[in-house]
Amino acid sequence: DANAMFYCNTCNQPLCSSCRDDTHRAKMFARHEIVTLAKRTKALHKKCPLHEEPYIMFSTEKKSMLCINCFRDMQVESRAHCIDIETAYVQGCEKLDQAVMAVKELQTSTREAIILLKAMINEVTANVIEEESAISSLFNSMQEKLAERKKILLKTAQNQHEEKEKAFKEQLSNMAALLPTLQVHLVTCSAFLSSANKFEFLDLGYQLMERLQKIVKLPHRLRPTQSSKINTEYRPEFARCLEPLLFLNHRRSGSMTGGGPGNGISNGNGM
Template sequence: MATTSDEQAAGQHYLVCGNQDCQRNGQFYCNDCHQPMCEQCKDEHRESPDTKHHDIVLYRQRKHRLPIEKCKLHPTKNVDIFCRECKSPLCLKCFLGKEHKGHEFDDLEEIYAEKYALWQGEFSKIQKYFLPTSEDLKTDIKEDVKEIKKIMENIRTSMKAEAESLKNLVDEVTSEKIENTHTMEKSLLQMLKSQETAYNDYIKYLGEMSDKFQEYLSTTNQKLLSSEILKLKTIPETSKPVPPVFTPSQFNKDNVAKLLGILNIPNTEPEKRKIQPMEAVSTPMKFTQKQMEQSKEKSDMKQTLSLSSSVTKVREYSVPGVDHAYHVSADKSGRVWVSDDGGNLVQTDLQGKLLQKIPTSERDGGYHTATQDGGLIYTDRYKTMILRITPFRRITEFIKTGDWEPVSVHSSHINGDILVGMKTDKKAKVTRYNKTGKEIQNIQRDNQGQELYKYPHYITENINGDICTSDISKRTVVGVNKSGQHRFSYTGQRLEFCPYGICTDVLGHILVCDIVSKTVHLLDQDGGFLSVILSTQQGIEYPRGVCVDDENNLYLGQWLTSIVTVYKYLQ
């Protein structure tokens, strides 16, 4: 059974007619009989004198049945009446007693239905608005963290560049001043050199005059007396050089700080994060323009599509190169990929013509997925890697998963992300990668810290971003939202349930193979059982792989046969 929070108490409802002899879709619901019914049985119900006044509504508008609760005073009686005066639930025996005589009463089932609808609405708000919106705000904060780190690193880089520029200017000015000292020094030395030359010349002159005086002094007195008196030149006057004086600038740290840029926080009011009003939120996913256009096309399609009253076989064909059709992936080019338990992976056209065949090491599970660009991605658990085949048939190593074995893979039709179901000897998880192969999310435990998965061998994504996996070890279909929060667990309609291939359609239905009952189950978006869409009545024996293409055709692959069968179930 699916165990969503809004249906645990009321049990599981079925979109199959409540008439045991009728297997048609139960699109309607009798609130008095509390059973689903098809259109034909609904008409018969209204024509019957005993039931013509029953309240029959669409299944989605049904009132949920009051849970069975025994009266505390009369343990053999069920509680189904509410006393307004005493504000307490009563059984029929309490109602007839003297204690409540003259009181006003309400139908407890009506109250329960109203409360159920109210709580279901609140639960829906949490899942569809409050939780996704909070997660988006948290994502915005993470983006702001990245942006702040980037801005601060740019500021630091600018500061270093500015300081380096100032250093360069200081070096340049210092170099010019030092060059100026050399010029001054040269000028002063030239002046002193000139003075030194002048004194050298004068000393030479004094030597010559000394020789003349000595010559005169050695002559006769007659000659000395008759000679002209020699006159000496005066000593040349020179000036002492005036050396330049260096006066250091008076500066401090503040002076330097003023020369550099200023860092401060602008005096502006912080902008509040925008929270979309609840009525404006149509989906928690963020879309590109192209994705929004595709979403609009699908939305337009939803207005005209609904479940058919019966499933119609369109065609079937044998897939060459495989022994058993374990997993089926339909790509956008109108071609289909099929794998078996012998490691064979083949691509065919819609008539079954073989286009290409690839040997792999895989044996089971949903290990391949068609991509938006017409390529294919598949896993190799033994090499712990994911490989990619381009539209030009080139095989490349795409992602290495380390110690984790990839066992299932799905390429998102919403944003191209890669969802991978992985396991080790003791643990399992779902990892999200972006289109370039960068790991961006790991999903492993629920809010209580319990392990979500044991062996997620098939995986898909719903139109609301939910990740749905078939876990063969837990015998459960596990649904989580795009943030990894647990949404539901579906465990089938019998004591034994073993889910295999899983896919979703344009209306948000979940389709899953049960190899125990040899059926394909149709679930709603919340993991609630709607109907058995394929069974042995349609000749189904060993359902293993399912997928839905862009034309809303349902492809089914089975064990022990290479035949793929195509059905129409939407109209």
């Protein structure tokens, strides 16, 4: 092979095929030891570069091969960590196999994780669409329920307003009618006191006083019979109408009774 490389162990230099054929074919190079570069490279791993002796031992402590001279130069306590080349090779192969198996297991786990993650990416895309649809659906249902309950509550507020206003106007009318009557009696009493003599006073005064007392003792409703507050309890009503939508899997507590439209809405006086 024209591209093959060689090495002259005598000259300690590499040679191409042309140099080997043209130069090292001369008689003066006849005793030179020429080997292929690949063979020399393999040979290098068999000899200690420091002592030029073949490797015979392996230090498990320093993870290096030793020739006989290297072994002799070692401290005594370090020699306990030395084993022969064949044993070191077998043990090394076993450890390498274990390391390779661990990497293969990691490789398998990584591939499985990739498949799982790809599947989860597809799932999360589908799940977000489902979740967004559920959110929109629930929101629309809540809006419908709230709109229905809003109409009921506004009607309740209007009913309370009409009832209270009617009661207040009726009472106001009665008070307005009472005031002139009281004024007439006060004027009459004042005129009687200024014009009557003793005999007239004693003759008619007690009748006048009795009449005044009867007027005062009549059951006049001077204070409002109810408050002006409009109370529809809209907060619990809105919560109650949303409860079936928000807590489908929760049983209603004993304190939450009823549940139909308008339940719990005050349509009375709201005192």
